[in-house]
Amino acid sequence: MITAETGKTIQTKNELPRIVFIGQPNTGKSTFFNRVTNATAGVANWPGLTVDFMQAKVERDGKTVEFVDLPGIYDLDGFTEDEKVVQDFLQQYNFDLVVCVVNASQIDRQILIPLQLKKLGIPSLVALNMADEVKRFGVKINT
Numbered sequence: 001m002i003t004a005e006t007g008k009t010i011q012t013k014n015e016l017p018r019i020v021f022i023g024q025p026n027t028g029k030s031t032f033f034n035r036v037t038n039a040t041a042g043v044a045n046w047p048g049l050t051v052d053f054m055q056a057k058v059e060r061d062g063k064t065v066e067f068v069d070l071p072g073i074y075d076l077d078g079f080t081e082d083e084k085v086v087q088d089f090l091q092q093y094n095f096d097l098v099v100c101v102v103n104a105s106q107i108d109r110q111i112l113i114p115l116q117l118k119k120l121g122i123p124s125l126v127a128l129n130m131a132d133e134v135k136r137f138g139v140k141i142n143t
């Protein structure tokens, strides 16, 4: 069973393992995040950043992990406000894993961020979401 605990403050050194959700807008990051954290996440104000993020601590098998849901972006090197927020987050905070949520029916248009994460050497995995759409569109994925 997963239990989640809401917190208003964030530590800047991660004593807890921290997992961060990144990806293009509308790929299902927040849906995934809410599912993982039991939809009890709290909004936290991160010092040095202009927007609030969802964050939640999840306890499982006696271990606590912190999850953070970041805004959707198209390009880790981009110049929009949200892209700047994600860049600042990755530069200013410690994290242990980035989960890049991808709409699996649009991999050709969404592969940029996973490749950028790889190039930066950031520990990350790609979550192929929208499996129902993949099925509906008859897309075949060579994982």
Ligand SMILES: Nc1nc2c(ncn2[C@@H]2O[C@H](COP(=O)(O)OP(=O)(O)OP(=O)(O)O)[C@@H](O)[C@H]2O)c(=O)[nH]1
Pocket (backbone or CB within 6 Å): 023, 024, 025, 026, 027, 028, 029, 030, 031, 032, 070, 071, 072, 073, 129, 130, 131, 132, 133
């Ligand atoms: N068909 C389908 N829809 C999904 C799936 N996962 C999420 N959605 C829907 O996709 C829409 C966007 O989901 P969000 O979780 O808000 O996406 P997001 O990546 O957090 O979006 P931003 O915060 O704007 O970047 C919502 O309507 C979800 O219900 C999925 O696996 N299949």
Ligand SMILES: [Mg+2]
Pocket (backbone or CB within 6 Å): 029, 030, 031, 069, 070, 071, 072
């Ligand atoms: Mg979201």
